[in-house]
Amino acid sequence: MRDDPLVIALVKQARDGDRQAWNQLVERYAPLVWSICRRYRLSPADIDDAGAAVWLRLVEGLRNLREPAALPGWLATVTRRECLRVLRERHSHTPIDDDRFVDESAAEADAELLRQERFAALRRAFAELPERCRRLLALLFTDPPPPYAEISEKLELPVGGIGPTRMRCIAALRHSQAMAPFVDPGNG
Structure with a gap:
């Protein structure tokens, strides 16, 4: 900007x-x-x-x-x-x-x-996330991503909690101060 x-x-x-x-x-x-x-x-x-x-x-x-x-x-x-x-x-x-x-x-x-x-801005926002979110998103965005069972074991997070936690972490990224100039307020 x-x-x-x-x-x-x-x-x-x-x-x-x-x-x-x-x-x-x-x-x-x-x-x-x-x-x-x-x-x-x-x-x-x-x-x-x-x-x-x-x-x-x-x-x-x-x-x-x-x-x-x-x-x-x-x-x-x-x-x-x-x-x-x-x-x-x-x-x-x-x-x-x-x-x-x-x-x-x-x-x-x-x-x-x-x-x-x-x-x-995304890097700054990512650095501000809680450690748990950073670890989860890093695992999910590796190429290829590991299976959910492996992520569950590494993060001590139930398999069924990975998707909802991912959504909360991405929402935190989207609403961070660093990303504010790049996010459409209508898409929050």
Whole structure:
């Protein structure tokens, strides 16, 4: 969400030198940076170089970021520029055309950003669940999920209680503060 109050608060706190806020920003947006780098078909070493340059640019430019809520878009733009810089350095004998590497429209970039933000919110919401819910959902969402009898034994939960407990845990995820911007209030 472009006006996510958490992002705004984290940016402001990171500007003030809060290391934990900085770490949360990196954790939240690292998947976005890496996914953009992968679209440019960079080698793993080049992805590391481009990613490091993006985070360095953020350290240098965080104080000058006029609109904290614009951080995700800023990161996406800087990441694309860094990927092109790396490609130009590695392939200086070949002209690099932006269109050759980027096959996404602005709408696709926004959709990817929203997906990444939703995933980060889901991870935060999952971490806030009680231990029993985290363990149950982790087991149910493994591929392939273990049989209910095995889950029952591991969690000391009756087989007949797995479904209702799962529903309560998912409802807790849906109603968490972290997921609030992504959940339709009519579907609660």
